Amino acid sequence: MMNPQVAKQTNAYQTLLLLPKPFVHGSCSRNGSLLTVPAGAKSSSFPRKQSRRVGFSPSTIKASAVVTPIAYTPSPVNVKAILTVQRTVGGFFSNIGFQGVLDDFKDLFGRSLLLELVSTELQPQTGEEKSIKGYAHKTNRDGKLALVTYEISFEIPAEFGRVGAVIIENEHHKEMFLKDIVLDGFPDGPVSLSCNSWLHSKYDNPRNRVFFTNKSYLPSETPSGLRRLREEELVILRGNGQGERKKFERIYDYDVYNDLGDPDSDADLKRPVLGGKYHPYPRRCRTGRPQCATDRFSESKSNDFYYVPRDEAFSEVKQITFSAKALYSGLHSLVPRLKALNDKDLEFPYFTAIDSLFDEGINLPPVKGDSFLKNILPRLIKAIEDSDDILQFETPETMDRDKFFWLRDAEFARQTLAGLNPCSIQLVTKWPLKSELDPEIYGSPESAITTEMIEKEIGGFMTVEEAIKQKKLFILDYHDLLLPYVSKVRKLKGTTLYGSRTLFFLNPDGTLRPLAIELTRPKIGEKPQWRQVFTPSWHATDVWEWRLAKAHVLAHDSGYHQLVSHWLRTHCVTEPYIIATNRQLSVIHPIYRLLHPHFRYTMEINALARSSLINADGVIEASFSPGKYAMELSSVAYDKQWRFDLQALPADLISRGMAVEDPAAPHGLKLTIEDYPFANDGLVLWDFIKKWVSDYVNHYYSDAAQIQSDEELQAWWTEILTVGHADKKDEPWWPELNTPQDLIDIITIIVWVASGHHAAVNFGQYLYAGYFPNRPTIARTNVPAEDCTRESWNEFLKRPEGALLKCFPSQVQATTVMVTLDILSNHSPDEEYLGKKSEAAWDEDPVIKAAFERFSGRLMLLEGIIDGRNADAKHFKNRTGAGVVPYELLKPFSEDGVTGKGVPYSISI
Numbered sequence: 078m079m080n081p082q083v084a085k086q087t088n089a090y091q092t093l094l095l096l097p098k099p100f101v102h103g104s105c106s107r108n109g110s111l112l113t114v115p116a117g118a119k120s121s122s123f124p125r126k127q128s129r130r131v132g133f134s135p136s137t138i139k140a141s142a143v144v145t146p147i148a149y150t151p152s153p154v155n156v157k158a159i160l161t162v163q164r165t166v167g168g169f170f171s172n173i174g175f176q177g178v179l180d181d182f183k184d185l186f187g188r189s190l191l192l193e194l195v196s197t198e199l200q201p202q203t204g205e206e207k208s209i210k211g212y213a214h215k216t217n218r219d220g221k222l223a224l225v226t227y228e229i230s231f232e233i234p235a236e237f238g239r240v241g242a243v244i245i246e247n248e249h250h251k252e253m254f255l256k257d258i259v260l261d262g263f264p265d266g267p268v269s270l271s272c273n274s275w276l277h278s279k280y281d282n283p284r285n286r287v288f289f290t291n292k293s294y295l296p297s298e299t300p301s302g303l304r305r306l307r308e309e310e311l312v313i314l315r316g317n318g319q320g321e322r323k324k325f326e327r328i329y330d331y332d333v334y335n336d337l338g339d340p341d342s343d344a345d346l347k348r349p350v351l352g353g354k355y356h357p358y359p360r361r362c363r364t365g366r367p368q369c370a371t372d373r374f375s376e377s378k379s380n381d382f383y384y385v386p387r388d389e390a391f392s393e394v395k396q397i398t399f400s401a402k403a404l405y406s407g408l409h410s411l412v413p414r415l416k417a418l419n420d421k422d423l424e425f426p427y428f429t430a431i432d433s434l435f436d437e438g439i440n441l442p443p444v445k446g447d448s449f450l451k452n453i454l455p456r457l458i459k460a461i462e463d464s465d466d467i468l469q470f471e472t473p474e475t476m477d478r479d480k481f482f483w484l485r486d487a488e489f490a491r492q493t494l495a496g497l498n499p500c501s502i503q504l505v506t507k508w509p510l511k512s513e514l515d516p517e518i519y520g521s522p523e524s525a526i527t528t529e530m531i532e533k534e535i536g537g538f539m540t541v542e543e544a545i546k547q548k549k550l551f552i553l554d555y556h557d558l559l560l561p562y563v564s565k566v567r568k569l570k571g572t573t574l575y576g577s578r579t580l581f582f583l584n585p586d587g588t589l590r591p592l593a594i595e596l597t598r599p600k601i602g603e604k605p606q607w608r609q610v611f612t613p614s615w616h617a618t619d620v621w622e623w624r625l626a627k628a629h630v631l632a633h634d635s636g637y638h639q640l641v642s643h644w645l646r647t648h649c650v651t652e653p654y655i656i657a658t659n660r661q662l663s664v665i666h667p668i669y670r671l672l673h674p675h676f677r678y679t680m681e682i683n684a685l686a687r688s689s690l691i692n693a694d695g696v697i698e699a700s701f702s703p704g705k706y707a708m709e710l711s712s713v714a715y716d717k718q719w720r721f722d723l724q725a726l727p728a729d730l731i732s733r734g735m736a737v738e739d740p741a742a743p744h745g746l747k748l749t750i751e752d753y754p755f756a757n758d759g760l761v762l763w764d765f766i767k768k769w770v771s772d773y774v775n776h777y778y779s780d781a782a783q784i785q786s787d788e789e790l791q792a793w794w795t796e797i798l799t800v801g802h803a804d805k806k807d808e809p810w811w812p813e814l815n816t817p818q819d820l821i822d823i824i825t826i827i828v829w830v831a832s833g834h835h836a837a838v839n840f841g842q843y844l845y846a847g848y849f850p851n852r853p854t855i856a857r858t859n860v861p862a863e864d865c866t867r868e869s870w871n872e873f874l875k876r877p878e879g880a881l882l883k884c885f886p887s888q889v890q891a892t893t894v895m896v897t898l899d900i901l902s903n904h905s906p907d908e909e910y911l912g913k914k915s916e917a918a919w920d921e922d923p924v925i926k927a928a929f930e931r932f933s934g935r936l937m938l939l940e941g942i943i944d945g946r947n948a949d950a951k952h953f954k955n956r957t958g959a960g961v962v963p964y965e966l967l968k969p970f971s972e973d974g975v976t977g978k979g980v981p982y983s984i985s986i
């Protein structure tokens with residue numbers, strides 16, 4: 078009867094509903110006391126309509142209803158509800174003190190978790206909801222077990238219908254982490270509810286929690302008995318936009334980035350609000366903290382608590398053994414100790430001093446209470462008995478394979494296709510290169526890179542015109558983005574900036590080589606515009622000037638990577654998708670269930686970033702060239718460059734001229750550079766994601782009308798455009814959501830960004846930037862040729878290595894970034910890799926289960942494809958070669974640790 082999978086049973090039950098139903102009425106009148114939540118009527122989750130629900134009594138509390146057996150009435154079913162609770166450090170099972178004793182007593186007497194099973198059907202005569210309730214009791218008392226179970230037996234009347242939801246009241250004084258509920262005893266198998274959620278104490282919040290079964294329903298198909306619960310749960314999750322959010326709450330709401338500064342502690346730490354007319358930006362999660370005393374537009378940071386909805390917080394596995402704690406400890410404990418080591422501006426005296434970070438490490442003076450660091454960061458802190466802590470870095474594989482990899486121009490060029498930031502390189506389509514900035518302010522728009530210069534570098538191979546026609550010229554263009562900030566940044570201490578253009582030529586063998594770097598300073602005050610073109614050379618002075626120019630470009634690329642390719646394009650833009658999904662799509666909406674694993678921990682890691690990485694004077698500001706203007710620059714990039722539609726990998730490649738549509742080519746695209754490892758592997762992954770999303774979406778939506786009439790789905794998309802990305806709401810490029818194909822395209826983008834794109838720009842951070850000369854985050858001094866004096870030029874000629882080391886990050890900056898990148902490149906032991914772990918709701922539907930298995934199988938295939946490419950030196954020169962690290966960033970699976978591979982479902986680090 079109760080099994081939702083078996084149509085025959087349902088039909089039989091529907092027939093029976095036509096019979097007189099004395100049980101329902103009898104139960105309702107005789108068991109009135111069970112209709113009221115014993116802890117007080119106020120504790121009902123949905124008090125407004127509580128009276129509409131008809132109650133049944135559970136057998137454990139001795140059902141007092143007397144049912145007169147009548148012909149054709151099937152027997153009641155005895156069902157056991159088993160709740161599995163995860164033992165957690167901070168939750169209920171850490172109970173100590175008086176409240177803990179009280180809770181133990183409640184458990185002992187079986188009155189700690191009140192369950193209410195809710196039918197999918199309404200009373201046909203009255204339209205009332207049907208439910209049955211009772212207390213679950215704890216069944217295992219072994220304090221060492223990781224999982225604890227609670228049970229209750231129900232005698233469910235035949236006419237109750239299918240169970241669609243369970244409402245729970247937690248009468249403990251502390252929250253508990255509920256993993257799942259299984260209702261066992263139905264003739265056709267158990268009914269499961271995957272919860273994986275924090276169940277708040279009724280003393281924190283008197284509203285009860287509702288959990289739905291794993292069956293997904295479009296809004297129009299919601300069973301009548303669940304409709305009110307579905308709607309009201311969404312209202313709860315949206316909150317009322319008032320007050321400061323508390324840790325146990327589950328409210329998803331929006332706010333602007335007005336908490337990056339800290340003007341109350343120092344006026345210099347005031348930062349502009351990101352989000353709004355002046356600095357367009359995606360929205361973040363609203364925390365509701367009070368405004369600053371000194372700036373009403375900024376949110377106060379009176380304590381270290383950054384609210385995220387309770388279920389968005391890291392799991393304890395991740396928290397205790399890894400990321401959050403490691404990142405928090407690294408940034409809050411280790412970094413201050415590094416700063417205390419020496420003058421924060423002091424450069425490395427020799428290259429050998431950089432090597433010693435890996436060979437010998439740095440002695441960290443012991444700090445009281447910091448002994449835990451070596452347990453939390455064992456990869457970084459090597460403990461030696463009776464000695465200080467040693468901070469010693471692992472040698473990145475890039476350096477391990479080739480100590481001089483960072484010096485080679487071919488490697489510099491190769492990394493634009495297969496390195497940490499493979500999303501900036503673009504085809505040159507117009508010549509001469511020209512700025513779009515106002516010449517009145519920024520000087521001549523024409524580039525100083527001339528046709529003659531390039532033709533000299535190409536070596537008579539072809540003319541510039543032919544090179545452009547044959548798609549041989551490529552560029553890293555950080556000219557127009559950075560130039561408006563040069564003057565401001567140069568006023569900051571310890572940094573400098575240029576606008577830059579770097580040109581590359583595609584060799585006949587498919588590899589790139591750099592041709593020229595142009596660095597530009599606009600007119601600043603009395604100083605006229607200054608610019609110079611650097612080219613590779615064999616002359617000693619030119620070689621060193623080229624190296625210094627390269628250091629500047631790499632600092633620009635590092636900043637763009639971290640602020641735009643990584644933070645903005647993945648972490649930041651995804652947060653509004655998560656908020657909208659939770660506010661507008663019910664947990665039983667199939668699209669919620671498709672997206673949910675892709676949002677795991679993103680809000681939490683973003684909150685951590687706001688507290689320690691992207692905040693005023695945080696790691697980014699202190700260690701990257703733009704300094705305090707870093708986040709403002711990411712807002713400019715959002716305003717001028719970011720488009721939702723261009724986040725699709727094929728569209729991104731086409732927009733950069735790196736591919737053209739070609740129906741005959743694999744993936745429907747012909748790549749401009751055939752051996753483009755990020756694009757080659759990324760397109761395979763993109764296609765696999767798209768196939769899986771198509772299978773899923775097409776299973777639930779058969780036509781456009783279903784998409785257009787799905788009010789939750791339409792509200793979800795509208796909210797993403799108009800609220801989460803409000804500053805871009807009028808852009809014409811937002812896709813429409815009218816057909817199943819529209820939905821497939823939109824979701825494929827969201828999934829790709831959270832999985833493939835993020836993996837490509839995240840998990841290689843230590844690999845490529847751990848040895849910082851390969852990717853310095855900051856260039857602190859101007860190139861020697863700019864405004865040089867006889868003394869400064871002679872000093873450069875005398876010891877050019879010193880000039881490069883002075884330009885590179887300081888010792889404090891470099892080690893701070895290395896610690897951060899090491900942590901950010903790490904896979905947690907509980908990492909969930911794309912296609913590896915299925916969702917319970919997917920498994921319950923045989924069509925979805927089969928589609929997921931196909932997806933999973935294809936990802937295994939991708940592992941092999943990537944291994945094959947990395948082993949094929951003949952066809953893939955941009956990912957193979959002596960001392961070259963294979964390109965594995967889009968290999969789907971990985972072991973934990975810093976591996977340089979593995980594509981998790983979500984952005985969780």
Ligand SMILES: [Fe+2]
Nearest residue numbers: 835839984986
């Ligand atoms: Fe990340």
